[in-house]
Amino acid sequence: MGVLFFSLTAFVFTAAGGLLALRFRDHLHLILGFTAGVLLGVVSFDILPEVFALSAEHGLDPTRAMIALVVGFLLFHSAEKLTLIHHAQEENYAEHHHPQVGLISALALVGHSVMDGVGIGLGFQVSSTIGVAVAVAVIAHDFADGLNTMSLMLAHRNSTRRSLVLLGLDAVAPLLGALSTLFFELSPGILALYLGFFAGFLLYISAADILPEAHSQRRSAVTILMTVLGALFIFVVTRFVEG
Template sequence: MVAVILLSIATFVSTFLGGLFAIKFKDKLHYIMAFAAGVLLGVVAFDIFPEIIRQVNIYNFNSVEVMIALVAGFLLFHILEKSILIQHCHDEECFTHHKHPNIGIASALALAGHSFMDGVGIGLGFQVNPTVGLLVAIAVISHDFTDGMNTVSLMLANRNTDKKSKLLLLLVAITPVLGAISTLFFHVPAKFLVLYLGFFAGFLLYIGASDILPEAHSKQSSYRLMGLTILGTLFIFTITRFI
Protein backbone atom coordinates (compact mmCIF):
# COMPACT_ATOMS: atom_id res chain seq x y z
CA MET A 1 0.00 0.00 0.00
CA VAL A 2 2.86 2.37 0.83
CA ALA A 3 4.47 1.51 -2.55
CA VAL A 4 1.20 2.29 -4.38
CA ILE A 5 0.94 5.71 -2.75
CA LEU A 6 4.64 6.56 -3.21
CA LEU A 7 4.56 5.58 -6.90
CA SER A 8 1.36 7.54 -7.49
CA ILE A 9 3.10 10.57 -5.97
CA ALA A 10 5.89 10.01 -8.53
CA THR A 11 3.21 10.20 -11.27
CA PHE A 12 2.12 13.53 -9.79
CA VAL A 13 5.66 14.88 -10.07
CA SER A 14 6.13 13.53 -13.61
CA THR A 15 2.82 14.99 -14.88
CA PHE A 16 3.44 18.33 -13.23
CA LEU A 17 6.98 18.64 -14.63
CA GLY A 18 5.64 17.85 -18.12
CA GLY A 19 3.11 20.66 -17.80
CA LEU A 20 5.70 23.14 -16.50
CA PHE A 21 7.95 22.17 -19.42
CA ALA A 22 5.15 23.10 -21.86
CA ILE A 23 4.54 26.43 -20.10
CA LYS A 24 8.27 27.27 -20.04
CA PHE A 25 8.66 26.55 -23.75
CA LYS A 26 5.31 27.90 -24.87
CA ASP A 27 6.88 29.95 -27.64
CA LYS A 28 8.02 26.58 -28.98
CA LEU A 29 4.55 25.06 -28.57
CA HIS A 30 4.39 24.02 -32.23
CA TYR A 31 7.44 21.83 -31.83
CA ILE A 32 6.14 20.38 -28.56
CA MET A 33 2.79 19.58 -30.20
CA ALA A 34 4.42 17.94 -33.24
CA PHE A 35 6.37 15.69 -30.86
CA ALA A 36 3.27 15.08 -28.70
CA ALA A 37 1.22 13.96 -31.73
CA GLY A 38 3.86 11.32 -32.43
CA VAL A 39 3.81 10.32 -28.77
CA LEU A 40 0.03 9.80 -28.91
CA LEU A 41 0.31 7.64 -32.03
CA GLY A 42 3.03 5.64 -30.29
CA VAL A 43 0.98 5.23 -27.10
CA VAL A 44 -2.04 3.94 -29.07
CA ALA A 45 0.01 1.58 -31.29
CA PHE A 46 2.68 0.28 -28.92
CA ASP A 47 1.16 0.63 -25.47
CA ILE A 48 -2.64 0.52 -25.52
CA PHE A 49 -3.27 -1.83 -28.46
CA PRO A 50 -0.90 -4.60 -27.37
CA GLU A 51 -2.53 -4.43 -23.93
CA ILE A 52 -6.01 -4.69 -25.47
CA ILE A 53 -4.95 -7.70 -27.56
CA ARG A 54 -3.42 -9.34 -24.48
CA GLN A 55 -6.58 -8.84 -22.40
CA VAL A 56 -8.88 -9.97 -25.22
CA ASN A 57 -6.84 -13.19 -25.52
CA ILE A 58 -6.68 -13.86 -21.77
CA TYR A 59 -10.39 -13.31 -21.08
CA ASN A 60 -11.69 -14.29 -24.51
CA PHE A 61 -13.51 -10.96 -24.86
CA ASN A 62 -15.37 -10.01 -28.01
CA SER A 63 -12.93 -7.73 -29.87
CA VAL A 64 -15.77 -5.93 -31.70
CA GLU A 65 -16.99 -4.56 -28.36
CA VAL A 66 -13.57 -3.02 -27.74
CA MET A 67 -13.61 -1.49 -31.23
CA ILE A 68 -17.08 -0.05 -30.56
CA ALA A 69 -15.60 1.58 -27.45
CA LEU A 70 -12.79 2.99 -29.63
CA VAL A 71 -15.22 4.46 -32.16
CA ALA A 72 -17.32 5.85 -29.28
CA GLY A 73 -14.24 7.53 -27.77
CA PHE A 74 -13.34 9.09 -31.11
CA LEU A 75 -16.85 10.26 -32.03
CA LEU A 76 -17.90 11.35 -28.56
CA PHE A 77 -14.99 13.72 -28.29
CA HIS A 78 -15.45 14.94 -31.83
CA ILE A 79 -19.13 15.72 -31.14
CA LEU A 80 -18.32 17.33 -27.79
CA GLU A 81 -15.62 19.52 -29.30
CA LYS A 82 -17.64 20.69 -32.29
CA SER A 83 -20.74 21.27 -30.13
CA ILE A 84 -18.69 23.62 -27.98
CA LEU A 85 -17.74 25.53 -31.15
CA ILE A 86 -21.36 25.68 -32.36
CA GLN A 87 -22.61 26.94 -29.01
CA HIS A 88 -19.86 29.38 -28.14
CA CYS A 89 -18.53 30.72 -31.44
CA HIS A 90 -20.31 33.82 -32.58
CA ASP A 91 -17.81 35.15 -35.06
CA GLU A 92 -15.98 33.82 -38.07
CA GLU A 93 -12.60 34.17 -36.35
CA CYS A 94 -13.63 31.64 -33.72
CA PHE A 95 -14.96 29.15 -36.28
CA THR A 96 -12.06 29.35 -38.71
CA HIS A 97 -9.49 28.83 -35.96
CA HIS A 98 -11.46 26.02 -34.29
CA LYS A 99 -10.32 27.20 -30.90
CA HIS A 100 -12.21 27.91 -27.73
CA PRO A 101 -11.08 27.92 -24.09
CA ASN A 102 -13.80 25.36 -23.26
CA ILE A 103 -12.31 22.89 -25.77
CA GLY A 104 -9.03 23.15 -23.88
CA ILE A 105 -10.87 22.50 -20.62
CA ALA A 106 -12.83 19.54 -22.07
CA SER A 107 -9.56 18.02 -23.33
CA ALA A 108 -7.89 18.57 -19.96
CA LEU A 109 -10.85 16.95 -18.15
CA ALA A 110 -10.66 13.93 -20.48
CA LEU A 111 -6.95 13.67 -19.66
CA ALA A 112 -7.82 13.94 -15.95
CA GLY A 113 -10.21 10.99 -16.38
CA HIS A 114 -7.42 9.07 -18.07
CA SER A 115 -4.92 9.97 -15.35
CA PHE A 116 -7.35 8.64 -12.75
CA MET A 117 -7.31 5.33 -14.66
CA ASP A 118 -3.48 5.48 -14.75
CA GLY A 119 -3.57 5.52 -10.95
CA VAL A 120 -6.17 2.71 -10.89
CA GLY A 121 -3.82 0.71 -13.16
CA ILE A 122 -0.95 1.02 -10.66
CA GLY A 123 -3.19 -0.06 -7.78
CA LEU A 124 -4.58 -3.03 -9.71
CA GLY A 125 -1.08 -4.04 -10.79
CA PHE A 126 -0.07 -4.30 -7.16
CA GLN A 127 -3.19 -6.39 -6.46
CA VAL A 128 -1.84 -8.94 -8.99
CA ASN A 129 1.68 -8.84 -7.50
CA PRO A 130 4.39 -6.25 -6.72
CA THR A 131 6.36 -6.95 -9.94
CA VAL A 132 3.35 -6.28 -12.17
CA GLY A 133 2.54 -3.22 -10.07
CA LEU A 134 6.04 -1.85 -10.52
CA LEU A 135 5.99 -2.45 -14.29
CA VAL A 136 2.67 -0.63 -14.65
CA ALA A 137 4.00 2.20 -12.48
CA ILE A 138 7.11 2.60 -14.65
CA ALA A 139 4.91 2.70 -17.78
CA VAL A 140 2.62 5.28 -16.20
CA ILE A 141 5.34 7.51 -14.72
CA SER A 142 7.30 7.60 -17.98
CA HIS A 143 4.32 8.64 -20.12
CA ASP A 144 2.73 10.98 -17.56
CA PHE A 145 5.27 13.64 -18.43
CA THR A 146 3.57 13.79 -21.83
CA ASP A 147 0.10 13.76 -20.19
CA GLY A 148 1.09 16.97 -18.39
CA MET A 149 2.63 18.38 -21.56
CA ASN A 150 -0.53 17.61 -23.56
CA THR A 151 -2.80 19.12 -20.92
CA VAL A 152 -0.96 22.44 -20.98
CA SER A 153 -0.45 22.43 -24.79
CA LEU A 154 -4.19 21.88 -25.40
CA MET A 155 -5.14 24.52 -22.82
CA LEU A 156 -2.74 27.14 -24.21
CA ALA A 157 -3.52 26.34 -27.86
CA ASN A 158 -7.20 26.95 -27.09
CA ARG A 159 -6.39 30.37 -25.68
CA ASN A 160 -6.60 29.68 -21.99
CA THR A 161 -4.47 31.71 -19.56
CA ASP A 162 -1.29 30.35 -17.97
CA LYS A 163 -3.01 30.41 -14.59
CA LYS A 164 -6.00 28.34 -15.74
CA SER A 165 -3.66 25.95 -17.58
CA LYS A 166 -1.71 25.39 -14.35
CA LEU A 167 -4.93 24.79 -12.43
CA LEU A 168 -6.05 22.08 -14.86
CA LEU A 169 -2.50 20.69 -14.85
CA LEU A 170 -2.74 20.37 -11.08
CA LEU A 171 -6.00 18.44 -11.49
CA VAL A 172 -4.51 16.08 -14.10
CA ALA A 173 -1.45 15.59 -11.87
CA ILE A 174 -3.46 14.81 -8.75
CA THR A 175 -5.97 12.36 -10.28
CA PRO A 176 -3.50 9.39 -10.56
CA VAL A 177 -2.96 9.64 -6.79
CA LEU A 178 -6.74 9.55 -6.25
CA GLY A 179 -7.08 6.66 -8.73
CA ALA A 180 -4.41 4.65 -6.94
CA ILE A 181 -6.02 5.27 -3.54
CA SER A 182 -9.44 4.29 -4.90
CA THR A 183 -8.20 0.74 -5.65
CA LEU A 184 -7.76 0.22 -1.92
CA PHE A 185 -11.57 0.47 -1.65
CA PHE A 186 -13.11 -1.10 -4.76
CA HIS A 187 -12.56 -3.67 -7.47
CA VAL A 188 -12.59 -2.83 -11.22
CA PRO A 189 -13.69 -5.70 -13.51
CA ALA A 190 -11.29 -6.62 -16.35
CA LYS A 191 -14.09 -6.15 -18.89
CA PHE A 192 -14.51 -2.53 -17.87
CA LEU A 193 -10.76 -1.93 -18.11
CA VAL A 194 -10.45 -3.27 -21.65
CA LEU A 195 -13.46 -1.22 -22.81
CA TYR A 196 -11.88 1.83 -21.18
CA LEU A 197 -8.63 1.14 -23.07
CA GLY A 198 -10.54 1.02 -26.36
CA PHE A 199 -12.41 4.21 -25.53
CA PHE A 200 -9.22 6.01 -24.56
CA ALA A 201 -7.42 4.85 -27.73
CA GLY A 202 -10.26 6.44 -29.74
CA PHE A 203 -9.95 9.69 -27.79
CA LEU A 204 -6.16 9.80 -28.26
CA LEU A 205 -6.41 9.12 -31.99
CA TYR A 206 -8.91 11.94 -32.31
CA ILE A 207 -7.01 14.63 -30.37
CA GLY A 208 -3.72 13.52 -31.94
CA ALA A 209 -4.92 13.69 -35.54
CA SER A 210 -7.61 16.36 -35.29
CA ASP A 211 -6.30 18.79 -32.66
CA ILE A 212 -2.64 18.42 -31.84
CA LEU A 213 -1.19 17.67 -35.29
CA PRO A 214 -3.15 20.41 -37.15
CA GLU A 215 -2.22 22.86 -34.36
CA ALA A 216 1.47 21.95 -34.73
CA HIS A 217 1.24 22.79 -38.45
CA SER A 218 -1.07 25.82 -38.07
CA LYS A 219 1.63 28.44 -38.64
CA GLN A 220 3.70 26.59 -41.19
CA SER A 221 4.70 23.05 -42.02
CA SER A 222 8.31 22.01 -41.98
CA TYR A 223 10.38 18.86 -42.18
CA ARG A 224 11.55 19.61 -38.65
CA LEU A 225 7.95 19.31 -37.39
CA MET A 226 7.47 16.01 -39.25
CA GLY A 227 10.78 14.78 -37.87
CA LEU A 228 9.63 15.58 -34.33
CA THR A 229 6.41 13.60 -34.86
CA ILE A 230 8.39 10.58 -36.02
CA LEU A 231 10.73 11.07 -33.05
CA GLY A 232 7.73 11.11 -30.67
CA THR A 233 6.51 7.79 -32.03
CA LEU A 234 9.99 6.26 -31.86
CA PHE A 235 10.34 7.53 -28.30
CA ILE A 236 7.28 5.58 -27.15
CA PHE A 237 8.28 2.56 -29.24
CA THR A 238 11.65 2.51 -27.45
CA ILE A 239 10.20 3.01 -23.96
CA THR A 240 7.63 0.26 -24.47
CA ARG A 241 10.37 -2.22 -25.49
CA PHE A 242 11.77 -2.06 -21.96
CA ILE A 243 8.57 -2.49 -19.97
Protein backbone atom coordinates in the same frame (compact mmCIF):
# COMPACT_ATOMS: atom_id res chain seq x y z
CA MET B 1 3.43 1.53 0.06
CA GLY B 2 4.53 0.87 -3.53
CA VAL B 3 1.26 2.25 -4.89
CA LEU B 4 1.71 5.51 -2.98
CA PHE B 5 5.37 5.92 -3.99
CA PHE B 6 4.80 5.37 -7.71
CA SER B 7 1.64 7.46 -7.85
CA LEU B 8 3.49 10.36 -6.17
CA THR B 9 6.27 9.94 -8.73
CA ALA B 10 3.65 10.15 -11.49
CA PHE B 11 2.40 13.38 -9.87
CA VAL B 12 5.89 14.92 -10.05
CA PHE B 13 6.50 13.87 -13.67
CA THR B 14 3.10 15.15 -14.81
CA ALA B 15 3.70 18.55 -13.23
CA ALA B 16 7.20 18.72 -14.72
CA GLY B 17 5.88 18.06 -18.23
CA GLY B 18 3.29 20.81 -17.94
CA LEU B 19 5.78 23.37 -16.61
CA LEU B 20 8.10 22.54 -19.50
CA ALA B 21 5.32 23.36 -21.96
CA LEU B 22 4.68 26.66 -20.13
CA ARG B 23 8.37 27.57 -20.14
CA PHE B 24 8.80 26.94 -23.88
CA ARG B 25 5.41 28.16 -25.06
CA ASP B 26 7.06 30.08 -27.94
CA HIS B 27 7.97 26.70 -29.42
CA LEU B 28 4.54 25.26 -28.81
CA HIS B 29 4.22 23.92 -32.37
CA LEU B 30 7.19 21.62 -31.78
CA ILE B 31 5.86 20.51 -28.40
CA LEU B 32 2.44 19.84 -29.92
CA GLY B 33 4.01 17.82 -32.73
CA PHE B 34 5.86 15.67 -30.18
CA THR B 35 2.69 15.40 -28.08
CA ALA B 36 0.67 14.07 -31.01
CA GLY B 37 3.28 11.41 -31.64
CA VAL B 38 3.29 10.44 -27.97
CA LEU B 39 -0.48 9.98 -27.92
CA LEU B 40 -0.37 7.94 -31.12
CA GLY B 41 2.37 5.81 -29.59
CA VAL B 42 0.48 5.30 -26.33
CA VAL B 43 -2.56 4.04 -28.23
CA SER B 44 -0.60 1.86 -30.66
CA PHE B 45 2.12 0.42 -28.44
CA ASP B 46 0.55 0.51 -24.99
CA ILE B 47 -3.24 0.57 -24.88
CA LEU B 48 -4.25 -1.59 -27.86
CA PRO B 49 -1.72 -4.37 -27.13
CA GLU B 50 -3.07 -4.45 -23.58
CA VAL B 51 -6.63 -4.75 -24.91
CA PHE B 52 -5.71 -7.73 -27.09
CA ALA B 53 -3.69 -9.34 -24.29
CA LEU B 54 -6.63 -9.05 -21.89
CA SER B 55 -8.99 -10.42 -24.52
CA ALA B 56 -6.76 -13.42 -25.25
CA GLU B 57 -6.08 -14.18 -21.59
CA HIS B 58 -9.72 -14.06 -20.48
CA GLY B 59 -11.47 -15.25 -23.65
CA LEU B 60 -13.06 -11.87 -24.38
CA ASP B 61 -14.31 -10.62 -27.73
CA PRO B 62 -11.91 -7.78 -28.72
CA THR B 63 -14.59 -6.40 -31.05
CA ARG B 64 -16.36 -4.92 -28.02
CA ALA B 65 -13.28 -2.93 -27.07
CA MET B 66 -12.94 -1.73 -30.68
CA ILE B 67 -16.58 -0.59 -30.59
CA ALA B 68 -15.74 1.30 -27.41
CA LEU B 69 -12.81 2.89 -29.26
CA VAL B 70 -15.10 4.12 -32.05
CA VAL B 71 -17.60 5.41 -29.48
CA GLY B 72 -14.85 7.29 -27.66
CA PHE B 73 -13.58 8.85 -30.89
CA LEU B 74 -17.03 9.90 -32.08
CA LEU B 75 -18.13 11.12 -28.65
CA PHE B 76 -15.19 13.49 -28.38
CA HIS B 77 -15.66 14.59 -31.99
CA SER B 78 -19.32 15.36 -31.27
CA ALA B 79 -18.51 17.20 -28.04
CA GLU B 80 -15.93 19.38 -29.79
CA LYS B 81 -18.08 20.22 -32.80
CA LEU B 82 -21.17 20.93 -30.71
CA THR B 83 -19.06 23.32 -28.65
CA LEU B 84 -17.69 25.03 -31.72
CA ILE B 85 -21.12 25.49 -33.32
CA HIS B 86 -21.96 28.12 -30.71
CA HIS B 87 -18.95 30.13 -31.89
CA ALA B 88 -19.57 29.87 -35.63
CA GLN B 89 -19.90 33.65 -35.99
CA GLU B 90 -16.63 34.48 -34.24
CA GLU B 91 -13.83 35.94 -36.34
CA ASN B 92 -11.28 33.45 -35.03
CA TYR B 93 -13.39 30.41 -35.83
CA ALA B 94 -11.17 29.52 -38.78
CA GLU B 95 -8.13 29.54 -36.50
CA HIS B 96 -9.75 26.88 -34.30
CA HIS B 97 -8.74 28.60 -31.05
CA HIS B 98 -11.47 28.12 -28.43
CA PRO B 99 -10.79 27.91 -24.70
CA GLN B 100 -13.68 25.45 -24.26
CA VAL B 101 -12.09 23.01 -26.71
CA GLY B 102 -8.80 23.12 -24.82
CA LEU B 103 -10.65 22.65 -21.55
CA ILE B 104 -12.60 19.62 -22.79
CA SER B 105 -9.43 18.10 -24.26
CA ALA B 106 -7.49 18.67 -21.04
CA LEU B 107 -10.29 17.19 -18.92
CA ALA B 108 -10.23 14.09 -21.13
CA LEU B 109 -6.53 13.76 -20.37
CA VAL B 110 -7.25 14.21 -16.66
CA GLY B 111 -9.69 11.32 -16.92
CA HIS B 112 -7.01 9.28 -18.64
CA SER B 113 -4.55 10.16 -15.86
CA VAL B 114 -7.02 8.98 -13.23
CA MET B 115 -7.19 5.63 -14.98
CA ASP B 116 -3.38 5.58 -15.23
CA GLY B 117 -3.39 5.64 -11.45
CA VAL B 118 -6.06 2.96 -11.38
CA GLY B 119 -3.78 0.88 -13.61
CA ILE B 120 -0.95 1.22 -11.08
CA GLY B 121 -3.21 0.20 -8.22
CA LEU B 122 -4.69 -2.78 -10.05
CA GLY B 123 -1.21 -3.86 -11.13
CA PHE B 124 -0.12 -4.06 -7.50
CA GLN B 125 -3.27 -6.04 -6.72
CA VAL B 126 -1.93 -8.72 -9.06
CA SER B 127 1.69 -8.67 -7.84
CA SER B 128 4.51 -6.29 -6.96
CA THR B 129 6.32 -7.17 -10.21
CA ILE B 130 3.31 -6.32 -12.37
CA GLY B 131 2.64 -3.20 -10.33
CA VAL B 132 6.18 -1.87 -10.83
CA ALA B 133 6.09 -2.63 -14.58
CA VAL B 134 2.79 -0.77 -15.00
CA ALA B 135 4.01 2.12 -12.84
CA VAL B 136 7.18 2.59 -14.92
CA ALA B 137 5.11 2.74 -18.11
CA VAL B 138 2.64 5.20 -16.56
CA ILE B 139 5.35 7.48 -15.18
CA ALA B 140 7.16 7.49 -18.53
CA HIS B 141 4.18 8.92 -20.38
CA ASP B 142 2.72 10.95 -17.49
CA PHE B 143 5.47 13.46 -18.24
CA ALA B 144 3.95 13.74 -21.71
CA ASP B 145 0.44 13.86 -20.20
CA GLY B 146 1.34 16.99 -18.25
CA LEU B 147 2.93 18.45 -21.37
CA ASN B 148 -0.20 17.55 -23.35
CA THR B 149 -2.54 19.19 -20.85
CA MET B 150 -0.63 22.47 -20.73
CA SER B 151 -0.09 22.51 -24.50
CA LEU B 152 -3.78 22.00 -25.25
CA MET B 153 -4.85 24.71 -22.82
CA LEU B 154 -2.34 27.26 -24.12
CA ALA B 155 -2.92 26.40 -27.77
CA HIS B 156 -6.62 27.23 -27.36
CA ARG B 157 -5.87 30.55 -25.63
CA ASN B 158 -6.77 29.64 -22.09
CA SER B 159 -5.20 31.82 -19.42
CA THR B 160 -2.00 30.74 -17.69
CA ARG B 161 -3.88 30.54 -14.39
CA ARG B 162 -6.57 28.23 -15.78
CA SER B 163 -3.92 26.15 -17.53
CA LEU B 164 -2.04 25.69 -14.25
CA VAL B 165 -5.25 24.63 -12.50
CA LEU B 166 -5.84 21.93 -15.14
CA LEU B 167 -2.20 20.87 -14.84
CA GLY B 168 -2.68 20.52 -11.10
CA LEU B 169 -5.75 18.33 -11.66
CA ASP B 170 -3.86 16.21 -14.16
CA ALA B 171 -0.92 15.83 -11.77
CA VAL B 172 -3.03 14.73 -8.80
CA ALA B 173 -5.25 12.46 -10.93
CA PRO B 174 -2.92 9.39 -10.95
CA LEU B 175 -2.63 9.59 -7.16
CA LEU B 176 -6.40 9.69 -6.74
CA GLY B 177 -6.85 6.86 -9.23
CA ALA B 178 -4.30 4.66 -7.47
CA LEU B 179 -5.81 5.27 -4.03
CA SER B 180 -9.31 4.50 -5.33
CA THR B 181 -8.28 0.91 -6.14
CA LEU B 182 -8.13 0.23 -2.42
CA PHE B 183 -11.94 0.17 -2.53
CA PHE B 184 -12.83 -1.76 -5.71
CA GLU B 185 -11.72 -4.25 -8.33
CA LEU B 186 -12.43 -4.11 -12.08
CA SER B 187 -13.28 -7.20 -14.09
CA PRO B 188 -11.09 -7.83 -17.14
CA GLY B 189 -14.09 -7.24 -19.43
CA ILE B 190 -14.79 -3.76 -18.04
CA LEU B 191 -11.11 -2.88 -18.11
CA ALA B 192 -10.86 -3.84 -21.79
CA LEU B 193 -13.86 -1.62 -22.59
CA TYR B 194 -12.34 1.27 -20.70
CA LEU B 195 -9.04 0.91 -22.54
CA GLY B 196 -10.80 0.86 -25.91
CA PHE B 197 -12.91 3.89 -25.03
CA PHE B 198 -9.95 6.05 -24.00
CA ALA B 199 -7.93 4.87 -26.98
CA GLY B 200 -10.65 6.50 -29.10
CA PHE B 201 -10.39 9.72 -27.09
CA LEU B 202 -6.63 9.85 -27.47
CA LEU B 203 -6.71 9.07 -31.18
CA TYR B 204 -9.11 11.94 -31.80
CA ILE B 205 -7.11 14.39 -29.69
CA SER B 206 -3.92 13.44 -31.52
CA ALA B 207 -5.13 13.34 -35.13
CA ALA B 208 -7.95 15.89 -35.21
CA ASP B 209 -6.94 18.41 -32.56
CA ILE B 210 -3.23 18.49 -31.73
CA LEU B 211 -1.69 17.83 -35.17
CA PRO B 212 -3.77 20.47 -37.02
CA GLU B 213 -2.91 22.95 -34.26
CA ALA B 214 0.79 22.10 -34.46
CA HIS B 215 0.82 22.92 -38.18
CA SER B 216 -1.56 25.89 -38.09
CA GLN B 217 1.16 28.48 -37.41
CA ARG B 218 4.34 26.97 -38.78
CA ARG B 219 4.38 24.14 -41.27
CA SER B 220 7.80 22.58 -41.13
CA ALA B 221 9.54 19.26 -41.51
CA VAL B 222 10.87 19.71 -37.97
CA THR B 223 7.33 19.52 -36.55
CA ILE B 224 6.72 16.31 -38.48
CA LEU B 225 10.01 14.96 -37.16
CA MET B 226 8.92 15.76 -33.60
CA THR B 227 5.73 13.73 -34.17
CA VAL B 228 7.79 10.77 -35.35
CA LEU B 229 10.10 11.13 -32.35
CA GLY B 230 7.10 11.22 -29.98
CA ALA B 231 5.77 7.92 -31.33
CA LEU B 232 9.28 6.42 -31.32
CA PHE B 233 9.77 7.50 -27.71
CA ILE B 234 6.73 5.54 -26.55
CA PHE B 235 7.75 2.55 -28.68
CA VAL B 236 11.16 2.44 -26.99
CA VAL B 237 9.66 2.91 -23.52
CA THR B 238 7.16 0.08 -23.98
CA ARG B 239 9.84 -2.25 -25.38
CA PHE B 240 12.09 -1.41 -22.42
CA VAL B 241 9.33 -2.16 -19.90
CA GLU B 242 8.43 -5.44 -21.60
CA GLY B 243 12.09 -6.41 -21.71
